[in-house]
Amino acid sequence: xxxxxxxxxxxxxxxxxxxxxxxxxxxxxxxxxxxxxxxxxxxxxxxxxxxxxxxxxxxxxxxxxxxxxxxxxxxxxxxxxxxxxxxxxxxxxxxxxxxxxxxxxxxxxxxxxxxxxxxxxxxxxxxxxxxxxxxxxxxxxxxxxxxxxxxxxxxxxxxxxxxxxxxxxxxxxxxxxxxxxxxxxxxxxxxxxxxxxxxxxxxxxxxxxxxxxxxxxxxxxxxxxxxxxxxxxxxxxxxxxxxxxxxxxxxxxxxxxxxxxxxxxxxxxxxxxxxxxxxxxxxxxxxxxxxxxxxxxxxxxxxxxxxxxxxxxxxxxxxxxxxxxxxxxxxxxxxxxxxxxxxxxxxxxxxxxxxxxxxxxxxxxxxxxxxxxxxxxxxxxxxxxxxxxxxxxxxxxxxxxxxxxxxxxxxxxxxxxxxxxxxxxxxxxxxxxxxxxxxxxxxxxxxxxxxxxxxxxxxxxxxxxxxxxxxxxxxxxxxxxxxxxxxxxxxxxxxxxxxxxxxxxxxxxxxxxxxxxxxxxxxxxxxxxxxxxxxxxxxxxxxxxxxxxxxxxxxxxxxxxxxxxxxxxxxxxxxxxxxxxxxxxxxxxxxxxxxxxxxxxxxxxxxxxxxxxxxxxxxxxxxxxxxxxxxxxxxxxxxxxxxxxxxxxxxxxxxxxx
Amino acid sequence: xxxxxxxxxxxxxxxxxxxxxxxxxxxxxxxxxxxxxxxxxxxxxxxxxxxxxxxxxxxxxxxxxxxxxxxxxxxxxxxxxxxxxxxxxxxxxxxxxxxxxxxxxxxxxxxxxxxxxxxxxxxxxxxxxxxxxxxxxxxxxxxxxxxx
Numbered sequence: 116x117x118x119x120x121x122x123x124x125x126x127x128x129x130x131x132x133x134x135x136x137x138x139x140x141x142x143x144x145x146x147x148x149x150x151x152x153x154x155x156x157x158x159x160x161x162x163x164x165x166x167x168x169x170x171x172x173x174x175x176x177x178x179x180x181x182x183x184x185x186x187x188x189x190x191x192x193x194x195x196x197x198x199x200x201x202x203x204x205x206x207x208x209x210x211x212x213x214x215x216x217x218x219x220x221x222x223x224x225x226x227x228x229x230x231x232x233x234x235x236x237x238x239x240x241x242x243x244x245x246x247x248x249x250x251x252x253x254x255x256x257x258x259x260x261x262x263x264x265x266x267x268x269x270x271x272x273x274x275x276x277x278x279x280x281x282x283x284x285x286x287x288x289x290x291x292x293x294x295x296x297x298x299x300x301x302x303x304x305x306x307x308x309x310x311x312x313x314x315x316x317x318x319x320x321x322x323x324x325x326x327x328x329x330x331x332x333x334x335x336x337x338x339x340x341x342x343x344x345x346x347x348x349x350x351x352x353x354x355x356x357x358x359x360x361x362x363x364x365x366x367x368x369x370x371x372x373x374x375x376x377x378x379x380x381x382x383x384x385x386x387x388x389x390x391x392x393x394x395x396x397x398x399x400x401x402x403x404x405x406x407x408x409x410x411x412x413x414x415x416x417x418x419x420x421x422x423x424x425x426x427x428x429x430x431x432x433x434x435x436x437x438x439x440x441x442x443x444x445x446x447x448x449x450x451x452x453x454x455x456x457x458x459x460x461x462x463x464x465x466x467x468x469x470x471x472x473x474x475x476x477x478x479x480x481x482x483x484x485x486x487x488x489x490x491x492x493x494x495x496x497x498x499x500x501x502x503x504x505x506x507x508x509x510x511x512x513x514x515x516x517x518x519x520x521x522x523x524x525x526x527x528x529x530x531x532x533x534x535x536x537x538x539x540x541x542x543x544x545x546x547x548x549x550x551x552x553x554x555x556x557x558x559x560x561x562x563x564x565x566x567x568x569x570x571x572x573x574x575x576x577x578x579x580x581x582x583x584x585x586x587x588x589x590x591x592x593x594x595x596x597x598x599x600x601x602x603x604x605x606x607x608x609x610x611x612x613x614x615x616x617x618x619x620x621x622x623x624x625x626x627x628x629x630x631x632x633x634x635x636x637x638x639x640x641x642x643x644x645x646x647x648x649x650x651x652x653x654x655x656x657x658x659x660x661x662x663x664x665x666x667x668x669x670x671x672x673x674x675x676x677x678x679x680x681x682x683x684x685x686x687x688x689x690x691x692x693x694x695x696x697x698x699x700x701x702x703x704x705x706x707x708x709x710x711x712x713x714x715x716x717x718x719x720x721x722x723x724x725x726x727x728x729x730x731x732x733x734x735x736x737x738x739x740x741x742x743x744x745x746x747x748x749x750x751x752x753x754x755x756x757x758x759x760x761x762x763x764x765x766x767x768x769x770x771x772x773x
Numbered sequence: 774x775x776x777x778x779x780x781x782x783x784x785x786x787x788x789x790x791x792x793x794x795x796x797x798x799x800x801x802x803x804x805x806x807x808x809x810x811x812x813x814x815x816x817x818x819x820x821x822x823x824x825x826x827x828x829x830x831x832x833x834x835x836x837x838x839x840x841x842x843x844x845x846x847x848x849x850x851x852x853x854x855x856x857x858x859x860x861x862x863x864x865x866x867x868x869x870x871x872x873x874x875x876x877x878x879x880x881x882x883x884x885x886x887x888x889x890x891x892x893x894x895x896x897x898x899x900x901x902x903x904x905x906x907x908x909x910x911x912x913x914x915x916x917x918x919x920x921x
Contacts, residue, residue, distance in 0.1 A: 350864060459782050471787060475794045482798060497809035497904060499827055500802075501878070507801035512794060634863055636843035695867045714864050717843055725864045 118183050121171025122262040128164035128215070129252040131157050135222075135245030139238035143311070151238035155226045158241055161248065162219040169216050172261050173203050182268035185209060185261050191274035191691045193662040201285045202275040207409060207425070208261035210288060214405070215251045217289070217296045222248065225300055225325065232321060239307035240300075247299050250432050258425045274662060274691035283343030291336030291363060295401040297329020298366055301373065302398035305391045306440065309447040319381035319390065324750040326377060326394075327608075330370045331746035337363050338739035349697035349712045351727045353626070353735060356505040361484045362404030365477050369397040372473040374749075375466050383528060385463060387451040388444075389470065395440045400477070402433045407484070458530040465523040472516045479508040517571050517620070520613055521578030525585075543581055547573035560628045568624025575617030579610060605752035612745025619738025625731035632728075634714075638721040646728040648709065649673040655713075655722060663687045665698070668713045668722060672702065684713040684724075708732050807878060811908035813915065815881065816855040822881055825890070828857055829876040829904035837871055850877060850887075852912035861889040869894040874905035 135157035142150025172185070176199045181187040189206045190199055203209040222244045229237060255261065304322040308314040340363070345353045354360060373393040380390045406429040457463035483500040491497055521543075525536040551570025555561050586606070587598050633645050639654035653669035665685040672679045682700035689696065702709040707730045714723025809827045810820045820826055833856050836849040846865065849856040859877055869875055869892060879889035 349867065459779060459786075464783070468786075468790075471790060475791065479794070479798045482802075486802075497827075497907065499807045499809065499878075499904075501805065501807055504801050504805035507805060508798050511797055634844040697867055712864065717839060721843065723843060723864065 117171050117174050117180070118262045118264065121168040121175075122260070124164040124168040124171065125212075125252065125256060125262070128161045128168065128219075129249065129256060131161040131164065132245050132248040132252055135161060136242055136249050137245075139245075140242040143235040143238040143242070146235065148234060151234050154238050154241035154245075157245070158219070158222045158226050162216075162223045165212075165216045165219045165252075169203070169212055172209060172212060173200060176200065176203050179272065180268075181270070181272050182264055182266060184263045184265040187265050187269050187272045189273070189275050191272040191662055193691070194272075194274055194280070195661050197285065198275055198280045202279070204288050205275050205279040205284065208255065208259040208263075210292075211251065211255045211259055211409070212261050213288065214292055214296060215248065215255060217292045218244065218248050218251065218299060221293075221296055221300050225303075229321065233313075236307055236311055236313060239310050240303045243303035243306045244299060247303075247436075250435075254425075254428050254432065258428050271691065274689060277663070277687065277689040277692060277694050277696040278347060280662075280689075281343060281347055283339055283347065287336060287339040287343055290332050290339055294329055294331075294333025294336050295363070295366065295404060297325070297332055298370060298394075298398045298401050300329065301326040301370075301394045302440075305394035306443065308451075309391065309443045312447065312450055314387050314391070314451045316381050316384050319377050320755065322394075323374075323377045323381060324752075324755045326370065326373055327746050327750040330367070330374055331743050331750070333363065333367050333370060334739060334743045334746065337367060338736055338743070341739075342736055345732070346699050346701060346710075349699055349725075351630075351632070351699075351710050351712075351729060353732065356483075356502045358484050359404075359408050361480050361505075362400075362407045365480055365484075366397050366400040366404060368473050368477040368480070369393055369400055372470045372477075373397050376470050379463060379466050383457070383463060385457065386467065386470075388448045389467075391444060391448065391451070393470075393474075395437070395444065396474075396477075399433065399437050399440070400481075402429070402436060406430055406433055457528070460526070460531050460533055462523055462526040462528045462531070465519055465526050469516055469519050469523065472512060472519075476509060476512045476516070479512065480505065483508070514567070514571065517575065517616065520616065521574055521582075524582050524609070539585075540578070540581075543577045544574065547571075547577050550577075555628075558625075558629060562628065565624060565628040568620055568627070572617050572620040572624065575613060575620065579614045579617065583610065603752055603754070604748045605754070608745045608747070608749025608752070610745070611748060612742045615738045615741025615743075615745060617738070618734050618741055622731045622734030622736075622738060625734070626729055629730040630728060633726045635724055635726070636717060636721040637724045638719075641721075643726075645726045646709075647674065648679070650711075650724075650726060652722070652724065655716070658685070660687065662691060663689045663696075666713065666716070668724070670700075670711060670724075672709060680709075682709070682711045684711045686713045686715070703733060705733060706731060809904055811911050812850055812852045812857045813855045813908075813912055815857050815887070820881055822883065825878060825880050827876055827878045827904065828859075828887065828908070829906075830874070830908040831905065832869065832871050832873060832875050834871050850875065852908040854912035854916060857887050858885070859887045859889050861892055863892075865892055866894040876904050 135154055138157070139151050139154035142148070142153070172183075174180075175183040175186045176190050177196065179186065179190060179192045179199075185206060185208050189202045189209075194202065204213045222241060225244070226237075226241060229240075232240075301322055304318070304325070308318050337360075340360070341353050344355065345351060373390065376386050376390045376393050379386045406426065409425060409429060483504050487498050487500055522536065522540060525539055548570045550573040551568075552561075552566050554569050554573075555565040586602060587595065590598055590601065631646050633643075635643060637643065637652035639652060642649060642651045644650075649672070651671040651673070653671060655666050655668045658665045658667045665687040667683050667685045670682045670684075672682060680702045682702060684700040685698040687696045687698055688694075697712050697714075699710055699712040701711075707728060710727035710729050712725045714725060716722050807825055807827055808821075809829065812828060812830050814820055815828060828850050830850045830852040833849040833851045836847075836856070838847045839845070840847065845860060845862045847858065847860050848871075849858050851857075859879075861877070861879075873894065876893040877887065877889040878891040878893075879887055881887050
């Protein structure tokens with residue numbers, strides 16, 4: 116019964132999404148307020164029904180209602196409650212429902228927080244979001260119904276994939292979806308701008324906080340996913356250039372370009388067409404990501420099921436979205452030309468160069484991700500493009516991006532001379548190269564990669580410090596605290612996000628240069644030296660979890676005479692799904708992680724043990740956290756709220772006079 | 774500078790950048806593409822020597838053996854028609870099992886032993902790596918043609 120109610124709610128949500136897609140659009144075109152006003156209630160009703168449908172599905176999982184096919188294949192009576200709840204999105208159908216619900220949440224958020232926008236513009240934004248929503252809800256209903264029954268019901272479910280039974284899995288998909296789907300708002304603003312022909316600095320100011328918030332979610336989602344892969348897959352890598360990772364990384368790269376392009380559009384009125392293009396691109400890549408992940412065309416932990424009909428549906432949706440947007444762009448964009456002119460040496464060109472570079476990087480990742488699929492589809496042989504390709508293209512292309520990133524805030528808008536900011540930055544540049552080489556020498560790993568990585572990181576850190584100093588020195592006389600308070604949140608956002616990149620580069624460089632690994636067989640009582648630590652293998656005991664049986668090893672870790680920690684890696688065997696899984700043990704410190712995983716037992720009774728030293732790996736996540744924090748600061752800038760206060764009285768006077 | 778020459782400069786630098794990027798991408802592509810071969814193709818000598826490639830198929834039943842050091846593993850990858858011996862040093866993925874699909878990447882030695890640098894298994898009990906499935910399908914197709 117609950118399942119049918121959920122199914123029915125989903126159908127009602129589809130109907131409302133179609134209303135939201137069509138009626139306000141007509142209203143905006145004919146300038147009829149009554150039709151435009153339909154948008155908000157339609158969006159709210161849709162959210163209500165989607166939340167209800169989602170709750171129904173969750174209920175089936177919690178109560179172990181195995182007459183619902185999805186619950187039967189992805190849950191189990193013994194699954195811990197937390198993983199029953201998260202199991203709802205640990206599969207194709209449920210995650211699509213989450214996609215639709217996330218979109219609906221964004222839509223209602225836009226409807227609530229953008230009350231001060233012109234009614235016709237708002238109607239178009241909500242209309243575009245309605246179309247996307249209709250596309251996804253119908254996809255869910257017609258190809259991937261999460262409420263499909265399994266009759267007769269089975270007595271016991273097959274349990275959730277053990278890899279997904281992890282705290283990281285609780286937050287990774289919702290965060291990532293908030294990011295992916297969030298770019299649909301930027302897209303809707305872009306399409307509404309094309310439709311209405313309104314595309315000015317004010318438009319950029321409306322669109323900016325939404326884009327930034329989506330970017331923050333995407334950053335956090337990717338970082339959590341990377342952390343999950345690091346400790347859950349058992350081999351200690353944090354990024355594999357797997358097509359699915361690329362699928363989330365490409366919208367992030369283009370989204371990063373979009374944030375900066377929007378900044379120029381708001382400040383200087385320039386780059387309008389480019390900004391629109393990036394908004395379309397970022398959302399198209401989000402859709403492409405969904406297609407790659409959900410169509411089963413690639414081998415990955417995310418590929419839940421292979422069903423050509425589903426792949427085809429998303430592909431059709433993708434082609435429609437890109438096709439319609441590009442036609443609209445070609446038709447309307449010429450009207451958008453204009454904006455301030457700028458010299459070759461100016462902050463405008465600096466940002467443009469970074470934008471183009473980020474777009475090129477996105478293109479190279481896209482090529483590496485899609486090329487094997489194309490060849491395969493054309494029956495021209497099977498190939499794979501692995502990490503070496505991505506590293507060989509990504510790193511050289513990102514070097515100028517990072518260098519420019521530090522320089523750009525020192526350049527003046529519109530026109531500047533290289534000599535002026537060059538003189539300012541020359542000491543920082545020399546210092547960072549010296550520091551990079553010095554640290555590489557100090558840690559005893561002098562390769563060009565290490566020196567380059569550390570120099571770039573030093574360049575970002577020193578540059579950031581100098582930028583802050585310059586900013587504070589601008590206002591003489593005031594107290595330091597007052598000066599700090601006087602800096603707008605958006606500036607802090609930029610500063611923290613850029614600093615985060617520096618911290619991130621340190622982590623990546625150090626782990627790439629200094630990580631160490633030792634695979635060995637150990638028996639109870641045996642001791643081994645690794646990376647300056649003494650590991651004593653205390654033996655293995657059997658442990659029973661709620662839905663698994665585990666062999667748990669105990670290792671004492673000493674540094675000299677002092678016991679640092681006791682690590683207990685496990686080899687789990689999930690009963691229902693008959694799947695083995697490695698649960699690694701970590702000892703986390705700011706400068707390094709000790710990472711231990713337990714392998715199989717050998718015939719002579721000894722165990723395979725894998726010891727890893729992961730230097731500075733936490734700095735990777737710390738960098739991501741700083742970037743996300745920067746985004747939050749940027750989106751919280753007062754001028755977005757001031758806009759609300761300013762336009763509201765203006766709007767009310769105009770209604771009085773009319 | 775005149776606006777016209779300014780625009781030309783901008784366009785010129787953008788083009789240089791783009792050409793540079795394209796050259797970079799193409800070189801990286803040429804050097805790092807990893808081709809895929811089925812065990813039958815490898816057995817017939819169609820796979821390159823001294824260049825990394827991938828083999829997909831099933832881990833042959835009864836073929837997994839550990840060497841004395843306990844860390845090096847030997848097994849055979851089969852498409853049900855032919856089998857290729859593989860050696861790999863390191864920890865194996867959790868779902869690497871005999872009779873299950875797997876994909877290995879590495880180089881073929883002159884002695885016909887495939888030295889794997891990477892072993893991929895499926896992530897899910899119900900899911901077969903696309904490449905492994907492909908290799909087996911190819912072998913079945915070939916077998917059917919022979920029968921006809």
